[in-house]
Amino acid sequence: MPEFHRGRRLRRSRTMRDMVRETELRPQDLMMLYFVVETDDENFEKPISSMPGQHQLSLQKLEQRVAQAVDNGLRSLMLFGIPAQKDEHASGAYDDNGIVQRAIRMIKANWPDLLVCPDVCLCEYTSHGHCGIVQDGDVLNDPTLELLARTAVSYAEAGADMVAPSDMMDGRVLAIRDALDNAGFPNLPIMSYAVKYASAFYGPFREAAESAPQFGDRKTYQMDPANSREALREAAADVFEGADILMVKPALPYLDIVRQVRDSFDAPVAAYQVSGEYSMIKAAAQNGWIDEQAVVLESLTAIKRAGADLILTYFTEDLLKTL
Template sequence: MYRGRRLRVNEGIRSLVRETHIQVENLVYPVFIIEGTNIKAPVDSMPGIYQYSIDRLDEELDRIHESGVSSILVFGIPAHKDEAGSQAYAEDGITQKAIRYIKSRYPEMIIIADVCLCEYTSHGHCGLIHEGEILNDETLPLLCKMSVSLCNAGADIIAPSDMMDGRIEAIRKALDENGMINVPIMSYSAKYASGFYSPFRDAAHSAPCFGDRRSYQMDYANGKEALREIEHDIEEGADIVMVKPALAYLDVIKEVSGRFDYPVAAYNVSGEYAMVKAAAQNGWIDEKRIVMENLIGMKRAGASVLITYHALDVANWLKE
């Protein structure tokens, strides 16, 4: 007679046969760096997350280093924004300066640089606009300039999140032509037009000033479309593919990991983080237990990279 409980009788046996594990090497921690001085500004909708100016960044970098997390995803928030998002690809832009500073302090830290114009444009959209239309092909050269600029500053991985068609091929070509053939591209391949992003837009100051992003981000009702998007990105040169958000899209992560023999990243996004934090602060849930259960679910679905605002807490829990 089969008795499944034999393998659940105590923690030692449960650990012995556990199928899915999270390792600190799997974790990527997002960091928000804002132009200015002496800034450590809390993001109210994301308890425990802050915007840092470069002169205050050491305390965050030291905390990341001590946790054992070795990879970060960098978002820059400029003081100046314009129609073309010029600070995104300026050699002295906030993100470029931040990357140089991080590499000077922790050269071994893996820096993943987000590539998108939304934080840098005055209108908050991810591409150039003309008469209310987000322009696809005209935006690609700017994404290429931004990618090369971030790599020149020291970024280890480029992560295009804009969802413009053809941007992976264009960026790969630009990187290769500039001698950056060994820089991987982590593509936000299946990025859905989701309601889970609202706290991030508070953190990155990137909310669109008009309309929404549904004409270029994916419809959350579509699963097969995600497979097409990922297949195209791989053909264009992506090295890692991403599904974003994670919790409502575990089926997509599962399909992607089963079909493509490429590393899959899951972005445990700001709204998912904020819901857990809010419920925990109200005493409704056990935060540690829920966070680990959520991340194990993403890993079990097939994600090999976990981008999460919980990363430092998880790293410390794993030490315990």
């Protein structure tokens, strides 16, 4: 006599559950993110109030922190720079002696095998806080491409293993690919922030990176959260232009997009659990409302289950200790 489905049979013991588990989080899937500040104060280590546990770090403090993380198994990291001076042309971004360039050299000298991937954008370096050149209140697309390409080449020359453009200007992957190839870096991959939404979840990051736009918002270049077909057009454009890894950002509120990009392209997919996602978990945990470690593991497992191959998360350091 046929019986109803007894799904509980496979959930009876931890061994059984582990045996049939479909998704696994691995240390090599996680990329940590660091904020490095151009300062003479070697001991500079400023807590970011909206991101408990995260700091703005001097080069020396970054070195100490990365050393600790490498001991715990860190494999890869992304860098954001906070320059001493900002100007209209973001000159700190492509200064060969800029803070990110110096951080890359420091890290690669200490840990040649650690994968270093700087974020490529101008917003931390422009006085107005936009991701490109501004004229009459407008963020100009094509003149910005040249500066992004210069920045990427400068990072490559400093020793970066990969570059990750996050600006959302049209054609930037092509411009960066072309510039890298011409500068002798045909083998340096590009992880494109292919599908980046104009999200309110970036709020804490803008405090951390001191990169909030001084006027207006980023809706004329980042995507409308309401759109998913557009996400596939953006991803297709970046694949065509030469992106090696496609990123979707934010992560948890956009799992449908992660899944669609995963199913539509054969390139690896990255998902970025952004600052607001991090801060919400931290805040609730600090109030005793949720179990932080369990919620972090569940969130990241969900992001992988949706199709992400790698995850950028501020929880990486903590997770390396638990995985």
